[in-house]
Every structure is written in structure tokens, then in C-alpha cells.
Amino acid sequence: MEKQRMSNEKTTILPHQPEINIGTMGHVDHGKTTLVQALTGVWASRHSEELKRGITIKLGYADMPVYKCPKCEPPKNYTTKPICTACGSKAVFERAVSFVDAPGHEALMATMLSGAAIMDGAILVIAADEPCPQPQTREHLAAANVIGIKNIIIVQNKIDIVDEKRAHQSYTEIENFVKGTVAQDAPIIPISAQRGVNIDILLQAMEEFMPTPKRDETKPPFMYVVRSFDVNKPGTAIDKLEGGIVGGTILEGKLKVGDELEIRPGIAAEGKNTYTPLHSEIVSLQAGGKKVEEAHCGGLVGVGTLLDPSYAKADGLTGNIAGKTGMLPPNLTELTLETQILDRAVGTKELMKIEEIAMNETLLLHVGAAITIGKVASIRKDTVLIKLTRPVCAQTASRVALSRKIAGRWRLIGYGKIH
Ligand SMILES: Nc1nc2c(ncn2[C@@H]2O[C@H](COP(=O)(O)OP(=O)(O)O)[C@@H](O)[C@H]2O)c(=O)[nH]1
Ligand SMILES: [Mg+2]
Numbered sequence: 001m002e003k004q005r006m007s008n009e010k011t012t013i014l015p016h017q018p019e020i021n022i023g024t025m026g027h028v029d030h031g032k033t034t035l036v037q038a039l040t041g042v043w044a045s046r047h048s049e050e051l052k053r054g055i056t057i058k059l060g061y062a063d064m065p066v067y068k069c070p071k072c073e074p075p076k077n078y079t080t081k082p083i084c085t086a087c088g089s090k091a092v093f094e095r096a097v098s099f100v101d102a103p104g105h106e107a108l109m110a111t112m113l114s115g116a117a118i119m120d121g122a123i124l125v126i127a128a129d130e131p132c133p134q135p136q137t138r139e140h141l142a143a144a145n146v147i148g149i150k151n152i153i154i155v156q157n158k159i160d161i162v163d164e165k166r167a168h169q170s171y172t173e174i175e176n177f178v179k180g181t182v183a184q185d186a187p188i189i190p191i192s193a194q195r196g197v198n199i200d201i202l203l204q205a206m207e208e209f210m211p212t213p214k215r216d217e218t219k220p221p222f223m224y225v226v227r228s229f230d231v232n233k234p235g236t237a238i239d240k241l242e243g244g245i246v247g248g249t250i251l252e253g254k255l256k257v258g259d260e261l262e263i264r265p266g267i268a269a270e271g272k273n274t275y276t277p278l279h280s281e282i283v284s285l286q287a288g289g290k291k292v293e294e295a296h297c298g299g300l301v302g303v304g305t306l307l308d309p310s311y312a313k314a315d316g317l318t319g320n321i322a323g324k325t326g327m328l329p330p331n332l333t334e335l336t337l338e339t340q341i342l343d344r345a346v347g348t349k350e351l352m353k354i355e356e357i358a359m360n361e362t363l364l365l366h367v368g369a370a371i372t373i374g375k376v377a378s379i380r381k382d383t384v385l386i387k388l389t390r391p392v393c394a395q396t397a398s399r400v401a402l403s404r405k406i407a408g409r410w411r412l413i414g415y416g417k418i419h
């Protein structure tokens with residue numbers, strides 16, 4: 001079942017593994033999942049529950065190749081097909097992009113934040129038929145800022161259902177909203193995701209404003225695990241069982257079939273707060289819709305292991321780091337963070353003022369793709385020490401998003417840099 005689902009999602013076999021992950025952000029119903037479908041042909045909401053409710057609950061993934069026609073002028077020369085849609089010439093493969101489709105519902109901010117960890121760039125989707133900003137438009141842009149996503153493109157969606165006057169008004173609202181934010185210089189592209197209007201202009205903007213990040217493949221591999229599963233049918237004989245599969249994005253280094261694999265922080269010892277890393281061997285790799293011997297940075301990589309599949313079942317290993325045995329950073333049970341706190345709690349309608357971090361308070365932490373809870377154990381100016389209820393594996397200097405429960409919901413209040 002899971003295997004089926006995985007292969008259904010990855011129907012596009014790419015000429016090359018995706019090199020860049022681009023996320024969608026924005027308020028619920030503004031058209032994020034529709035846009036990913038317009039670009040990739042894949043409806044990224046995966047679960048029956050999501051389909052029923054019509055909203056994205058978990059992160060969705062879909063890949064897209066980008067080709068350029070040597071004969072046509074921009075933006076007509078950009079296409080997702082190997083044959084130019086405008087003139088029929090053979091188009092040249094540029095690169096492959098992997099989309100991370102985030103949920104826009106306010107209760108799902110935590111999911112959105114863990115997805116943001118693997119985004120190299122983001123498309124902020126804003127519907128033209130609603131006043132801008134809506135609460136999660138604001139909250140997601142603040143999240144991009146906090147996580148440090150610099151390459152942003154804004155799409156003004158649903159231009160097919162507004163008149164010219166409203167289209168201009170909405171455009172002005174968007175311009176005013178992004179003034180003084182990370183998205184200040186981001187292009188704003190009017191589109192209709194549903195009708196496929198101006199998609200070529202968006203492709204051109206992605207190629208121009210979202211360059212493939214420079215990565216160092218000579219470094220030890222470091223992969224964020226964002227999903228994991230058990231591909232065995234219930235009742236499979238023990239000698240026929242396949243090992244657990246972990247899926248994620250490689251941030252630096254590369255993985256090869258045959259590598260010794262380590263997964264950190266790993267799994268909890270029964271009844272204790274101590275975590276033991278898992279060890280296995282990479283027995284298969286899947287990237288860009290096909291089996292590969294070597295997997296590179298970017299896109300979503302599926303790593304076949306010899307691990308007990310029960311660990312990997314139902315995303316059980318999400319939030320871990322995968323790498324080569326002996327080459328990952330240690331498990332941390334506390335974090336010393338240099339914090340930057342926002343002025344206002346952006347997801348709230350009232351934009352409540354954020355109080356300083358207090359001794360003993362409980363915070364929700366996003367460390368890469370991992371989510372954990374911590375208690376503030378000491379404060380010295382902007383430096384806070386947080387004791388974690390669940391350890392994390394993380395690199396020094398990486399960013400941790402901090403959320404506090406305000407009026408019953410976790411709200412983003414800022415970030416900390418790991419000392
Ligand atoms: N008229 C119009 N409707 C759209 C457009 N894009 C999305 N929608 C509709 O808006 C609703 C929400 O879209 P969806 O992609 O699920 O939004 P998400 O919550 O941001 O992922 C759906 O009913 C879509 O069919 C568009 O460009 N024009
Ligand atoms: Mg959606």
C-alpha cells in the first residue's frame with residue numbers, strides 16, 4: 001500500500017535527480033496544492049483524510065523537470081515537457097525541482113515549519129479575491145524569515161475570478177504587505193493556477209530567482225528524514241520482510257548503496273529519555289523517480305535499509321538525521337541558543353505583543369525537520385539554555401524555530417542559533 005502510494009506520487013521519471021526544493025506557503029485555500037498540480041501534474045495531498053477534507057494535512061511532495069526551448073523567447077521557452085509547447089522543437093533539460101507542499105491551516109503551522117527546514121526557496125501563494133494579508137499569509141512569511149529562506153517568489157493567484165480593479169487593488173495590498181520583509185524584492189506574478197495562466201512566467205522567475213544552492217558533496221552526508229515507512233504487507237513471512245525505508249533531503253555530502261547508515265537521535269530506550277542511534281546498511285536508493293546507486297543533495301531521496309520495518313512504520317523516524325556511521329553530530333539533550341525574538345505573534349488576528357522568554361517556560365522547538373519540546377533552564381541576555389524532553393541531532397550554528405503557546409495555540413515567537 002505504502003509502496004504503491006510512493007510510486008504513484010513519483011510518476012515523473014526525471015532526466016536527473018532534483019537539485020532544489022521549493023516550498024509552497026500561504027493561507028489555506030489560496031491555491032498552493034492546485035499550483036503544485038498545475039506545475040507537476042501531481043495532486044500532492046496524499047491521504048484519504050486530506051482528500052476528504054480537501055486540505056493538506058501532511059507535507060506533500062511532487063517533482064518537476066524544467067526544459068528550455070533553444071528557439072523561443074522567454075517566457076515561452078520555459079516548459080516542463082521535453083518538447084516545446086509553443087513551437088514543437090526539442091527542448092533542453094535545465095534542472096529538476098522538487099516541491100514541498102505545505103498546509104496553510106493555522107492548526108498545522110508545526111507541520112509547515114518542519115517542511116520549511118528543507119525548502120531552499122518558497123512560493124508564497126496569495127489569492128487575489130481576499131484582502132491581503134490573511135493570518136497565515138503573514139505567519140508563513142514570518143516563518144520563512146525565521147527559518148532563513150531568502151529566495152521567495154510571490155504568486156497572486158485566482159486572477160481568473162477577480163475583475164481588473166480588484167486585481168490591481170490586491171497587487172497593491174501585496175506590495176504594501178511585503179515592504180520591509182524578506183520578500184520585499186520578490187517578484188509578484190499574477191497567475192491562475194486552476195486555468196494554467198502565466199505558469200511559463202512563473203517557471204522563468206523560478207529559474208532566475210531561485211538558483212540551485214551550492215552544496216558540498218565532499219562533506220560527510222547529512223540528511224533530514226521527513227518521512228519513513230514500512231513497505232511490507234501485513235502477514236508477510238519474516239524471511240521475506242523488507243527493511244524500513246527512510247525518505248528525506250540530503251543537505252550536504254552524498255549517499256551510496258552499501259554505505260553504513262546511522263540515524264540520530266534514533267529511538268527511545270523503553271521508559272527512558274535516552275535515545276540510541278540506529279545502525280544499518282543502505283541497500284537501495286531511490287531519487288528522481290528511479291533507483292540509483294548514488295543519491296545527491298536536493299529532492300526527496302528514499303533510502304532502503306535493513307532496519308526493523310516497525311521503526312520506520314507510519315513516519316516513525318521523521319525528524320531524525322541520517323548519515324554515515326560515526327560522522328554525524330552528537331545527540332543533544334539541551335540546547336544553548338542565541339535568540340532573536342519577534343515583536344508580534346504574527347499568526348494571531350490581533351498581532352499580540354510577544355513577551356520575553358521566561359525561566360521555566362515550555363517552548364516548542366523546530367530543529368531542522370525535528371519537533372521537540374523544551375523547558376527554559378537559564379537565561380543570560382539573549383542566550384537561553386533549554387532542556388529538551390526529546391533529544392535532537394543538529395549541527396552547531398543551525399537555526400531553531402521557537403514557538404510558545406498563546407491563547408491555546410503554538411505561535412512562532414522567534415528563533416535561536418545553536419551555540
Ligand atoms: N478560480 C480559481 N480557483 C482556484 C485557483 N487555484 C485554486 N483554486 C481553488 O481554490 C480552492 C483551494 O485550492 P487548494 O489548492 O486546495 O488551496 P491550498 O489550501 O492553498 O492548498 C480549490 O477549490 C481550488 O480549485 C485559481 O487559480 N482560480
Ligand atoms: Mg493544500
Ligand SMILES: [Zn+2]
Nearest residue numbers: 069072084087
Ligand atoms: Zn519553442
